[in-house]
Amino acid sequence: MNVAKRTFDAVIVGAGGAGLRAALQLSEAGLKTAVLTKVFPTRSHTVAAQGGVAASLGNSTEDNWHWHMYDTVKGSDWLGDQDAIEFMCKKANEVVIELEHYGMPFDRTDNGKIYQRPFGGHSMNYGQAPVMRSCAAADRTGHAMLHALYQRNVRANTQFFVEWMALDLIRDADGDVLGVTAMEMETGEVSIFHAKATVFATGGAGRIYYSSTNAFINTGDGVGMAARAGIPLEDMEFWQFHPTGVAGAGVLITEGVRGEGGILRNASGERFMERYAPNLKDLASRDVVSRAMTTEINEGRGCGPDKDHVLLDITHLSPDTIMKRLPGIREIAIQFAGVDPIKAPIPVVPTCHYQMGGIPTNYKGQVVVPKDGNPNSPVAGFYAAGECACASVHGANRLGTNSLLDLLVFGKSAGETVVEDFQSGQLKLKPLPADAADVSLARLARLDGQTKGESVFDVGLEMRRTMQKHAGVFRFDALLKEGVQKIGEVAERAKRTEISDQSKVWNVARMEALELDNLIEVARATMVSAEARKESRGAHVRDDAPDTPENPNGRDDANWLKHTLWYSEGNRLDYKPVNLKPLSDDVEPIALAKRTY
Amino acid sequence: MSINRGRVRWQCRRALLELDLVFTRFLERDFDRLTDDQVADLEELLRCDDYDIWAMVNGSKACEVDRWKEMIGLLRQR
């Protein structure tokens, strides 16, 4: 089959915060840059981010990047790489102020500086008290950020391919990355995007879980494409459950609500977080709060007829504060929980929210894999940033507002690295292998030719239920073992999906079948990695790895202070060391300690 | 020329889970029964920002375009 080819200096897959930030760097440097996106750029999931972006500007309380770095390392339960974390925290002020210059309408203090609010896990003076570090634009931070970045890209002549779906990564015999295959939804045609540099910024895969705060678009396409092309996935057992998803619907109630004074209560009205995190209470790190809530529910102190949720109470705040600082929250509560939070508390449960793992990268945004004894050998021509990547700054648990920061810092950094590699002549347009599009064409031919196959919806539902039951907030050995087998069975079924509508143009059913292929890779990676990790750390909590003096919080540094790498082929695991050494001499390594709040 | 319904269906994929939930219900219940004119109205509405659509659906913002009111009405139906 004849496949059209397009050639660029760089192709970026994804037009959310990370993709747009990277694109800007490339276009402004004069590189011919294509950005592919499944949906119009300003409809990317970054729009949903409400809470804010972290930076130690110190506008509202005293602050500095050392404290931010400490909080991030501690938040990560020491699984984050300290070089990347230092890099991110140091760069935070620069990228946020840059965004301000791009026209981002941040909230202001009375004297005109960017207003900052407190957020879970962020503290002053190494864990002493909450700090005000989150910069926000009302409760539309992500939306405002995306619009500012998009406008700037339009100005820089970035070329967008909107409603194009990337299908597979193209690698040659050396393993170098040469671009992607992609389908234009309007025609159903497959093209090759041939480029010197390929940047993945495809976002997360939160839709592998049944209960999720993520919109339907978060199907982990980049992560799935990388896995199918032989790139290992890092730390996929670590998923953040947001403490406050609306019970039954999943819709997120931002932590900003607790930042403004919201309190979690159990069936007897008790402010139970005082028992679990005496210092930071309701503003402790997300995994700590999610586990506390799950424990309350498991021990019979949940609310409602089924005792299956707890309550988020803001009835003590003035209606004025609620309307001014948290307007969107009121509407969500009314629509999806049927309560007006000015008058009654909101029913909430921990809900899958964020993917800490992903495509392994270094702080420069280069994708790195083990090769010839080097655990972090860059893959020529391949870069990644944002939620699909694992730098790894979030380690075993991400702090709220650190993700928007991650997009800005590593989107920019990946862009800068591409520009450097381009200008130094290191990046070459290598010839395409003759079979460059064969994998994609075979996938499509299989799907179109499938008879007596499986329904995409049914297989997807089975995957989500399996993940929810077998790899949730608390994890149990027997359930995980069973989960590995079950998800393997679901993956087999996914190889036989069938669609009844075979029209070429705007075939949503076909898109969803292709997305499921990506979700399945992520689900397998998660289950297998989780089953294998025999300790508790951050968001990965096993009942058979409890809190003991030798292993505080169940964390086993002697055996498990290492990153997981999962390979799709053979369902195989490997591990690599965590980088405990910061990037510069400006800061000492943050020494291992028990994580308490 | 009539609008491709598959395209409009795809454009009901939004950035906010709130809207995905609302549109799922709408696509299952109402979409196939829409006339071409109604699909054209919907297509126009879908060009708005997610937060604007969401505000019209949850009633915090009035829908000021007459042509969209019928669609907003369907989206609001629980």
Ligand SMILES: Cc1cc2nc3c(=O)[nH]c(=O)nc-3n(C[C@H](O)[C@H](O)[C@H](O)COP(=O)(O)OP(=O)(O)OC[C@H]3O[C@@H](n4cnc5c(N)ncnc54)[C@H](O)[C@@H]3O)c2cc1C
């Ligand atoms: C409800 C909610 C609230 C949040 N609030 C905050 C917050 O307050 N602060 C914070 O720091 N973080 C927050 N987060 C997390 C943060 O929003 C995300 O981690 C972040 O926005 C991800 O950005 P991204 O650029 O990596 O991906 P996205 O914004 O998800 O963009 C992905 C892009 O990739 C494209 N794409 C995907 N697959 C393909 C394909 N196959 N072909 C072509 N294009 C493709 C999409 O079209 C899209 O343009 C929140 C998350 C949620 C769900």
